[in-house]
Amino acid sequence: MLTVRAPATSANLGSGFDVFGAALGHPADVVRVERASETTISVTGAGAEFVPTDPSENTAGVVARELDAPAHIRIDKGVRPSSGLGSSAASAAGAAVALNELYDRGLSDEELVRLAAEGEAVVSGEAHADNVAPSILGGFTIVTDDGITTMDADLPVVVCLPDIVVSTRDARGVVPETVGMDQLVETVGNASTLVAGMARDDPELVGRGLTDPVVTPARAELVDGYDAVTEAAREAGATGVTISGAGPGVLAVCRHRGQRRAVASAMVGAFADEGVDSFAYQTEIGRGAEIYRA
Ligand SMILES: Nc1ncnc2c1ncn2[C@@H]1O[C@H](COP(=O)(O)OP(=O)(O)OP(=O)(O)O)[C@@H](O)[C@H]1O
Numbered sequence: 001m002l003t004v005r006a007p008a009t010s011a012n013l014g015s016g017f018d019v020f021g022a023a024l025g026h027p028a029d030v031v032r033v034e035r036a037s038e039t040t041i042s043v044t045g046a047g048a049e050f051v052p053t054d055p056s057e058n059t060a061g062v063v064a065r066e067l068d069a070p071a072h073i074r075i076d077k078g079v080r081p082s083s084g085l086g087s088s089a090a091s092a093a094g095a096a097v098a099l100n101e102l103y104d105r106g107l108s109d110e111e112l113v114r115l116a117a118e119g120e121a122v123v124s125g126e127a128h129a130d131n132v133a134p135s136i137l138g139g140f141t142i143v144t145d146d147g148i149t150t151m152d153a154d155l156p157v158v159v160c161l162p163d164i165v166v167s168t169r170d171a172r173g174v175v176p177e178t179v180g181m182d183q184l185v186e187t188v189g190n191a192s193t194l195v196a197g198m199a200r201d202d203p204e205l206v207g208r209g210l211t212d213p214v215v216t217p218a219r220a221e222l223v224d225g226y227d228a229v230t231e232a233a234r235e236a237g238a239t240g241v242t243i244s245g246a247g248p249g250v251l252a253v254c255r256h257r258g259q260r261r262a263v264a265s266a267m268v269g270a271f272a273d274e275g276v277d278s279f280a281y282q283t284e285i286g287r288g289a290e291i292y293r294a
Protein backbone atom coordinates (compact mmCIF):
# COMPACT_ATOMS: atom_id res chain seq x y z
CA MET A 1 0.00 0.00 0.00
CA LEU A 2 1.27 3.43 -0.90
CA THR A 3 -0.24 6.88 -0.41
CA VAL A 4 0.31 10.03 -2.45
CA ARG A 5 -1.00 13.54 -1.85
CA ALA A 6 -1.48 15.37 -5.16
CA PRO A 7 -2.39 19.05 -4.95
CA ALA A 8 -5.03 21.14 -6.66
CA THR A 9 -3.73 23.35 -9.44
CA SER A 10 -4.74 26.48 -11.27
CA ALA A 11 -4.20 26.33 -15.03
CA ASN A 12 -3.98 29.19 -17.54
CA LEU A 13 -3.39 32.06 -15.06
CA GLY A 14 -5.18 34.31 -17.54
CA SER A 15 -2.64 35.08 -20.23
CA GLY A 16 -1.17 31.55 -20.37
CA PHE A 17 -4.14 29.63 -21.78
CA ASP A 18 -3.27 25.92 -22.06
CA VAL A 19 0.36 26.72 -21.15
CA PHE A 20 0.72 28.08 -17.58
CA GLY A 21 -0.15 26.25 -14.39
CA ALA A 22 0.55 26.52 -10.68
CA ALA A 23 0.33 24.05 -7.81
CA LEU A 24 -1.71 25.19 -4.81
CA GLY A 25 -0.82 24.54 -1.17
CA HIS A 26 -4.29 23.10 -0.67
CA PRO A 27 -6.74 21.45 -1.27
CA ALA A 28 -5.41 18.09 -2.55
CA ASP A 29 -6.50 14.58 -3.52
CA VAL A 30 -5.11 11.65 -1.56
CA VAL A 31 -4.58 8.54 -3.70
CA ARG A 32 -3.90 5.13 -2.11
CA VAL A 33 -2.77 2.23 -4.26
CA GLU A 34 -2.28 -1.48 -3.65
CA ARG A 35 -1.14 -4.09 -6.19
CA ALA A 36 -3.99 -6.18 -7.64
CA SER A 37 -4.67 -8.43 -10.62
CA GLU A 38 -7.32 -6.03 -11.91
CA THR A 39 -7.84 -2.32 -11.34
CA THR A 40 -10.71 -1.23 -9.09
CA ILE A 41 -11.52 2.29 -7.98
CA SER A 42 -13.34 3.67 -4.97
CA VAL A 43 -13.90 7.37 -4.38
CA THR A 44 -14.75 9.33 -1.22
CA GLY A 45 -14.65 13.02 -0.32
CA ALA A 46 -15.68 16.25 -2.07
CA GLY A 47 -18.07 15.58 -4.95
CA ALA A 48 -17.30 11.84 -4.91
CA GLU A 49 -20.77 11.16 -6.29
CA PHE A 50 -19.76 12.90 -9.55
CA VAL A 51 -16.63 10.83 -10.07
CA PRO A 52 -16.90 7.59 -12.08
CA THR A 53 -15.55 4.42 -10.47
CA ASP A 54 -15.29 2.58 -13.78
CA PRO A 55 -11.50 2.55 -14.34
CA SER A 56 -11.91 3.33 -18.03
CA GLU A 57 -13.72 6.60 -17.17
CA ASN A 58 -11.66 7.68 -14.18
CA THR A 59 -8.42 9.57 -14.83
CA ALA A 60 -6.57 7.45 -12.26
CA GLY A 61 -7.88 4.24 -13.84
CA VAL A 62 -6.65 5.32 -17.27
CA VAL A 63 -3.21 6.00 -15.79
CA ALA A 64 -3.15 2.46 -14.32
CA ARG A 65 -4.11 1.03 -17.72
CA GLU A 66 -1.53 3.10 -19.63
CA LEU A 67 1.21 2.07 -17.20
CA ASP A 68 0.02 -1.55 -17.18
CA ALA A 69 -0.03 -1.30 -13.38
CA PRO A 70 -3.28 -2.82 -12.10
CA ALA A 71 -4.18 -1.77 -8.58
CA HIS A 72 -6.90 -1.19 -6.04
CA ILE A 73 -7.03 2.60 -6.14
CA ARG A 74 -8.73 4.57 -3.37
CA ILE A 75 -9.20 8.25 -4.06
CA ASP A 76 -10.09 10.68 -1.28
CA LYS A 77 -11.17 13.80 -3.16
CA GLY A 78 -10.08 17.06 -1.59
CA VAL A 79 -10.44 18.82 -4.92
CA ARG A 80 -14.07 19.15 -5.99
CA PRO A 81 -14.79 17.92 -9.55
CA SER A 82 -15.54 20.53 -12.22
CA SER A 83 -14.11 23.26 -10.01
CA GLY A 84 -11.37 24.74 -12.16
CA LEU A 85 -8.86 23.50 -9.60
CA GLY A 86 -7.61 20.55 -11.60
CA SER A 87 -9.71 17.94 -9.82
CA SER A 88 -9.45 15.22 -12.43
CA ALA A 89 -5.76 16.10 -12.88
CA ALA A 90 -4.97 15.72 -9.17
CA SER A 91 -6.22 12.12 -9.25
CA ALA A 92 -4.30 11.40 -12.45
CA ALA A 93 -1.13 12.95 -11.04
CA GLY A 94 -1.48 11.10 -7.74
CA ALA A 95 -2.05 7.79 -9.51
CA ALA A 96 0.93 8.29 -11.84
CA VAL A 97 3.31 9.06 -8.98
CA ALA A 98 1.92 6.29 -6.77
CA LEU A 99 1.85 3.53 -9.40
CA ASN A 100 5.30 4.43 -10.71
CA GLU A 101 6.61 3.92 -7.18
CA LEU A 102 4.45 0.84 -6.41
CA TYR A 103 5.60 -0.97 -9.56
CA ASP A 104 9.12 0.51 -9.48
CA ARG A 105 8.86 1.70 -13.09
CA GLY A 106 11.46 4.46 -12.75
CA LEU A 107 9.69 7.02 -14.96
CA SER A 108 11.21 10.50 -15.11
CA ASP A 109 9.21 13.55 -14.02
CA GLU A 110 8.51 14.45 -17.63
CA GLU A 111 7.34 10.89 -18.40
CA LEU A 112 5.06 10.98 -15.35
CA VAL A 113 3.51 14.22 -16.60
CA ARG A 114 2.87 12.72 -20.05
CA LEU A 115 1.35 9.61 -18.45
CA ALA A 116 -0.95 11.64 -16.20
CA ALA A 117 -1.96 13.78 -19.19
CA GLU A 118 -3.14 10.61 -20.92
CA GLY A 119 -5.39 10.06 -17.90
CA GLU A 120 -6.75 13.61 -18.26
CA ALA A 121 -7.71 12.91 -21.87
CA VAL A 122 -10.60 10.73 -20.71
CA VAL A 123 -12.26 13.87 -19.30
CA SER A 124 -11.44 16.63 -21.78
CA GLY A 125 -10.98 14.57 -24.94
CA GLU A 126 -7.40 15.85 -25.34
CA ALA A 127 -4.20 15.17 -23.38
CA HIS A 128 -3.62 18.49 -21.55
CA ALA A 129 -0.66 18.72 -19.23
CA ASP A 130 -1.23 22.21 -17.82
CA ASN A 131 -2.83 20.84 -14.63
CA VAL A 132 -0.97 17.55 -14.22
CA ALA A 133 2.46 19.19 -14.64
CA PRO A 134 2.16 21.49 -11.60
CA SER A 135 0.35 18.79 -9.59
CA ILE A 136 3.34 16.48 -10.08
CA LEU A 137 6.21 18.98 -10.18
CA GLY A 138 4.94 21.80 -7.94
CA GLY A 139 5.50 25.56 -8.30
CA PHE A 140 4.78 27.41 -11.53
CA THR A 141 4.96 25.45 -14.80
CA ILE A 142 5.08 26.32 -18.48
CA VAL A 143 3.97 23.45 -20.73
CA THR A 144 4.62 23.54 -24.48
CA ASP A 145 4.96 20.87 -27.17
CA ASP A 146 8.73 21.13 -26.73
CA GLY A 147 8.81 20.43 -23.02
CA ILE A 148 8.05 21.62 -19.52
CA THR A 149 9.73 24.49 -17.68
CA THR A 150 9.29 24.70 -13.91
CA MET A 151 9.93 27.53 -11.52
CA ASP A 152 9.65 27.74 -7.74
CA ALA A 153 7.39 30.60 -6.79
CA ASP A 154 6.36 32.07 -3.47
CA LEU A 155 3.06 33.85 -3.85
CA PRO A 156 -0.03 34.14 -1.65
CA VAL A 157 -3.30 33.49 -3.47
CA VAL A 158 -6.99 33.09 -2.78
CA VAL A 159 -9.15 30.76 -4.84
CA CYS A 160 -12.87 31.25 -4.45
CA LEU A 161 -15.05 28.34 -5.48
CA PRO A 162 -18.69 29.20 -6.23
CA ASP A 163 -21.36 26.56 -5.84
CA ILE A 164 -21.94 26.28 -9.58
CA VAL A 165 -20.65 23.68 -12.02
CA VAL A 166 -18.75 24.49 -15.20
CA SER A 167 -17.36 21.49 -17.06
CA THR A 168 -14.08 21.85 -18.91
CA ARG A 169 -15.79 20.60 -22.06
CA ASP A 170 -18.37 23.42 -21.93
CA ALA A 171 -15.77 26.05 -21.07
CA ARG A 172 -13.63 25.02 -24.04
CA GLY A 173 -16.67 25.36 -26.27
CA VAL A 174 -16.85 29.15 -25.72
CA VAL A 175 -13.17 29.88 -26.42
CA PRO A 176 -12.86 32.01 -29.59
CA GLU A 177 -11.24 30.19 -32.51
CA THR A 178 -9.29 33.20 -33.76
CA VAL A 179 -7.67 36.27 -32.18
CA GLY A 180 -6.80 39.68 -33.57
CA MET A 181 -3.25 41.02 -33.74
CA ASP A 182 -3.95 43.58 -30.96
CA GLN A 183 -5.15 40.77 -28.69
CA LEU A 184 -2.11 38.68 -29.56
CA VAL A 185 0.27 41.51 -28.70
CA GLU A 186 -1.54 42.20 -25.42
CA THR A 187 -1.49 38.52 -24.48
CA VAL A 188 2.22 38.12 -25.21
CA GLY A 189 2.96 41.23 -23.14
CA ASN A 190 0.89 40.01 -20.20
CA ALA A 191 2.26 36.46 -20.31
CA SER A 192 5.82 37.80 -20.35
CA THR A 193 5.06 40.09 -17.43
CA LEU A 194 3.62 37.16 -15.48
CA VAL A 195 6.70 34.99 -16.03
CA ALA A 196 8.98 37.82 -14.90
CA GLY A 197 6.77 38.20 -11.85
CA MET A 198 6.98 34.51 -11.00
CA ALA A 199 10.78 34.60 -11.34
CA ARG A 200 10.94 37.53 -8.90
CA ASP A 201 8.11 36.44 -6.55
CA ASP A 202 6.58 39.79 -7.41
CA PRO A 203 2.79 39.86 -6.86
CA GLU A 204 2.37 43.18 -8.69
CA LEU A 205 3.83 41.79 -11.93
CA VAL A 206 2.02 38.47 -11.63
CA GLY A 207 -1.27 40.26 -10.94
CA ARG A 208 -0.79 42.46 -14.01
CA GLY A 209 0.08 39.44 -16.13
CA LEU A 210 -3.16 37.65 -15.23
CA THR A 211 -5.14 39.89 -17.58
CA ASP A 212 -6.24 38.17 -20.76
CA PRO A 213 -8.32 39.80 -23.51
CA VAL A 214 -9.47 36.59 -25.23
CA VAL A 215 -10.36 33.49 -23.21
CA THR A 216 -11.33 34.90 -19.81
CA PRO A 217 -13.91 37.43 -21.08
CA ALA A 218 -15.63 34.64 -23.05
CA ARG A 219 -15.64 32.27 -20.09
CA ALA A 220 -16.73 34.93 -17.60
CA GLU A 221 -20.23 34.57 -19.06
CA LEU A 222 -20.35 31.06 -17.55
CA VAL A 223 -19.47 32.25 -14.02
CA ASP A 224 -22.38 34.14 -12.40
CA GLY A 225 -21.06 37.21 -10.58
CA TYR A 226 -17.54 37.06 -12.06
CA ASP A 227 -17.24 40.82 -12.69
CA ALA A 228 -18.51 41.75 -9.22
CA VAL A 229 -16.19 39.23 -7.54
CA THR A 230 -13.21 40.52 -9.52
CA GLU A 231 -13.93 44.08 -8.52
CA ALA A 232 -14.42 43.13 -4.85
CA ALA A 233 -11.12 41.23 -4.76
CA ARG A 234 -9.26 44.16 -6.29
CA GLU A 235 -10.85 46.61 -3.84
CA ALA A 236 -9.69 44.35 -1.00
CA GLY A 237 -6.13 44.61 -2.32
CA ALA A 238 -5.65 41.77 -4.84
CA THR A 239 -3.14 42.66 -7.56
CA GLY A 240 -4.94 40.61 -10.21
CA VAL A 241 -7.84 38.21 -10.67
CA THR A 242 -8.72 35.58 -13.26
CA ILE A 243 -10.73 32.42 -13.79
CA SER A 244 -8.93 29.38 -12.40
CA GLY A 245 -8.54 26.75 -15.12
CA ALA A 246 -11.80 26.30 -16.98
CA GLY A 247 -13.74 27.75 -14.02
CA PRO A 248 -15.87 28.31 -12.09
CA GLY A 249 -13.13 28.88 -9.47
CA VAL A 250 -11.78 32.44 -9.39
CA LEU A 251 -8.13 33.07 -8.48
CA ALA A 252 -6.80 36.28 -6.91
CA VAL A 253 -3.14 37.11 -6.26
CA CYS A 254 -2.42 38.92 -2.98
CA ARG A 255 0.43 41.27 -2.04
CA HIS A 256 1.17 39.43 1.22
CA ARG A 257 -0.17 36.51 3.22
CA GLY A 258 -1.96 38.73 5.73
CA GLN A 259 -4.13 40.16 2.98
CA ARG A 260 -5.69 36.84 1.99
CA ARG A 261 -8.38 36.93 4.64
CA ALA A 262 -9.80 40.27 3.47
CA VAL A 263 -9.64 39.22 -0.19
CA ALA A 264 -11.33 35.89 0.56
CA SER A 265 -14.09 37.56 2.53
CA ALA A 266 -14.66 40.18 -0.21
CA MET A 267 -14.96 37.46 -2.88
CA VAL A 268 -17.35 35.30 -0.88
CA GLY A 269 -19.42 38.42 -0.06
CA ALA A 270 -19.61 39.46 -3.72
CA PHE A 271 -20.75 35.99 -4.79
CA ALA A 272 -23.35 36.04 -2.00
CA ASP A 273 -24.66 39.40 -3.26
CA GLU A 274 -25.27 37.65 -6.59
CA GLY A 275 -27.10 34.83 -4.81
CA VAL A 276 -24.25 32.33 -5.19
CA ASP A 277 -22.80 30.35 -2.26
CA SER A 278 -19.03 29.98 -2.34
CA PHE A 279 -16.00 28.87 -0.36
CA ALA A 280 -12.59 30.55 -0.47
CA TYR A 281 -9.24 28.79 -0.02
CA GLN A 282 -6.53 31.05 1.42
CA THR A 283 -3.45 29.38 0.04
CA GLU A 284 -0.22 29.88 -1.92
CA ILE A 285 1.74 28.43 -4.79
CA GLY A 286 2.86 25.14 -3.32
CA ARG A 287 4.68 21.84 -3.70
CA GLY A 288 3.98 18.99 -6.11
CA ALA A 289 2.79 15.45 -5.40
CA GLU A 290 4.30 13.79 -2.35
CA ILE A 291 4.54 10.17 -1.34
CA TYR A 292 3.88 10.43 2.36
CA ARG A 293 3.28 6.91 3.57
CA ALA A 294 4.53 3.63 2.19
N1 LIG B 1 -10.49 11.00 -10.60
C1 LIG B 1 -11.33 11.97 -10.98
N2 LIG B 1 -11.51 13.06 -10.19
C2 LIG B 1 -12.39 14.03 -10.55
N3 LIG B 1 -13.14 14.00 -11.67
C3 LIG B 1 -12.98 12.95 -12.49
C4 LIG B 1 -12.07 11.90 -12.19
N4 LIG B 1 -12.11 11.00 -13.19
C5 LIG B 1 -13.02 11.46 -14.08
N5 LIG B 1 -13.55 12.63 -13.65
C6 LIG B 1 -14.58 13.44 -14.33
O1 LIG B 1 -13.96 14.67 -14.72
C7 LIG B 1 -14.87 15.75 -14.63
C8 LIG B 1 -14.17 16.87 -13.87
O2 LIG B 1 -13.10 17.31 -14.61
P1 LIG B 1 -13.04 18.79 -15.16
O3 LIG B 1 -11.82 18.90 -16.02
O4 LIG B 1 -14.37 19.16 -15.76
O5 LIG B 1 -12.90 19.65 -13.83
P2 LIG B 1 -11.62 20.10 -13.06
O6 LIG B 1 -10.62 19.02 -13.18
O7 LIG B 1 -12.02 20.49 -11.69
O8 LIG B 1 -11.30 21.46 -13.79
P3 LIG B 1 -10.07 22.19 -14.51
O9 LIG B 1 -9.42 21.16 -15.40
O10 LIG B 1 -10.74 23.29 -15.23
O11 LIG B 1 -9.15 22.71 -13.47
C9 LIG B 1 -16.09 15.24 -13.91
O12 LIG B 1 -17.11 15.10 -14.89
C10 LIG B 1 -15.72 13.87 -13.39
O13 LIG B 1 -16.76 12.95 -13.48
Ligand SMILES: N[C@@H](CCO)C(=O)O
Residues within 6 Å of the ligand: 011, 012, 017, 018, 019, 124, 128, 130, 131, 168, 171, 172, 245, 246
Ligand atom coordinates in the same frame (compact mmCIF):
# COMPACT_ATOMS: atom_id res chain seq x y z
N1 LIG C 1 -6.23 24.81 -20.02
C1 LIG C 1 -7.42 24.07 -19.76
C2 LIG C 1 -7.44 23.73 -18.28
C3 LIG C 1 -8.62 22.91 -17.88
O1 LIG C 1 -8.38 21.54 -18.12
C4 LIG C 1 -8.63 24.94 -20.07
O2 LIG C 1 -8.66 26.07 -19.60
O3 LIG C 1 -9.52 24.49 -20.79
